[in-house]
Amino acid sequence: MDTKELLSKVRKIEIKTRRLSDHIFSGEYHTSFKGRGMTFSEVRQYQFGDDVRAIDWNVTARYNEPFVKVFEEERELTMILMVDVSGSESFGTKNQFKKDIVIEIAATMAFSATQNNDKIGLILFSDRVELYIPPKKGKSHVLRIIRELIEFKPQSNRTDISQALKFLSGTQKKRAIVFLISDFMADDYERTLKIAGKKHDVTGVRVYDIREEKMPDIGIVNMTDAETGETILVNTGSKSVRLQYEKYYQDRVQYFKETFSRCGSGAVSTRVDESYVTKLLGYFKSRS
Numbered sequence: 001m002d003t004k005e006l007l008s009k010v011r012k013i014e015i016k017t018r019r020l021s022d023h024i025f026s027g028e029y030h031t032s033f034k035g036r037g038m039t040f041s042e043v044r045q046y047q048f049g050d051d052v053r054a055i056d057w058n059v060t061a062r063y064n065e066p067f068v069k070v071f072e073e074e075r076e077l078t079m080i081l082m083v084d085v086s087g088s089e090s091f092g093t094k095n096q097f098k099k100d101i102v103i104e105i106a107a108t109m110a111f112s113a114t115q116n117n118d119k120i121g122l123i124l125f126s127d128r129v130e131l132y133i134p135p136k137k138g139k140s141h142v143l144r145i146i147r148e149l150i151e152f153k154p155q156s157n158r159t160d161i162s163q164a165l166k167f168l169s170g171t172q173k174k175r176a177i178v179f180l181i182s183d184f185m186a187d188d189y190e191r192t193l194k195i196a197g198k199k200h201d202v203t204g205v206r207v208y209d210i211r212e213e214k215m216p217d218i219g220i221v222n223m224t225d226a227e228t229g230e231t232i233l234v235n236t237g238s239k240s241v242r243l244q245y246e247k248y249y250q251d252r253v254q255y256f257k258e259t260f261s262r263c264g265s266g267a268v269s270t271r272v273d274e275s276y277v278t279k280l281l282g283y284f285k286s287r288s
Contacts, residue, residue: 010146013107020277021111028284043067077177078135079113079120080200081106082164083149084182086126087157087226091209098207101272102181103149105205105280109179110142120145121172125164126156132171157227159185165192169199178202183212184256185249194263203266203283206256210271215245 043056046066059067083106089099110120114137121135122145131152133145161182168178169192178200196202217236224231235241253269260267268283270276 006147006151009150010143013103013146013150014111014143017104017107018111020108021115028281042070044070077113077116077118078172078174079109079118080123080135080168080172080176080178081109081120081145082123082125082168082178082180082182084126084159084161085124085130085152085154086159087229088159088183088185089207091212091226096272098183098209098272101207101270101276103146105181105207105270105276106149106179107142107146108280110145113177114139114142118177121176122148123164123168124148124152124154125160125167126154127158127160128156128163129167130154130156132167135176157229159227161186161189162192165189165196169196172200176200179205181205181207183208185252187252187255190259190263193259193265197263197265201266202260202263203268204256204260205280206253206267206269207276208269208271210273212249213246214249215242217242 054068056069119135122133124131184206223234270279
């Protein structure tokens with residue numbers, strides 16, 4: 001992809017996702033993810049309806065009329081976007097790859113965070129951490145994150161969610177809001193998720209395609225595993241083969257749901273051809 005094409009793609013994603021974050025997500029995000037507490041801001045004259053417990057008696061005595069203390073939320077939060085860049089993310093059957101939706105969701109979350117003056121960091125992972133961008137504030141930083149999401153070429157096509165969570169726990173010492181975005185076609189990450197979830201506010205966002213749920217009956221075909229590169233001849237006309245595939249898929253979906261629930265972390269699933277806006281807003285409202 002040349003520079004002009006890349007900038008054009010970044011701009012299109014910025015326009016779409018920034019509009020969503022400006023008008024929909026930033027308020028819900030602010031409400032769902034609170035700051036660390038309240039801090040003193042100023043004093044002002046007492047108004048009818050103010051809580052009398054907020055009266056500043058020293059200032060009141062000095063001016064011989066009631067003044068109250070005003071507090072504001074101590075924000076300064078950090079968001080970490082953990083994005084799966086393994087081979088399975090390049091699958092799609094409804095005019096979009098899973099990767100396209102993953103990029104949009106990550107960009108929308110990043111703009112929502114920057115609207116609230118929060119820091120944003122990025123972890124791209126396969127079966128290893130492929131790229132780490134430390135948390136920073138600002139639009140230019142968000143645009144850099146989007147460019148990496150679009151252009152980055154991973155060294156590996158495999159997936160290891162546990163390795164990414166270990167890296168998160170090792171590098172992010174302060175509490176962060178973490179969005180782990182993947183198709184979650186993996187297992188054996190419960191222990192590391194539990195450790196990360198004790199320190200951070202973790203939400204798993206599962207992005208999937210309708211054709212992944214069931215194998216269609218289309219006869220004998222060559223199928224290539226996007227993560228291993230292995231190609232095998234599969235008889236999709238066999239009912240037992242289709243049922244075996246469906247069980248493999250559903251076992252991983254169930255593991256995702258149960259693991260995030262047991263670890264006390266949030267979880268939301270969105271299909272490529274569905275509105276991720278509706279799904280995420282519903283999730284934010286349920287948190288609030």
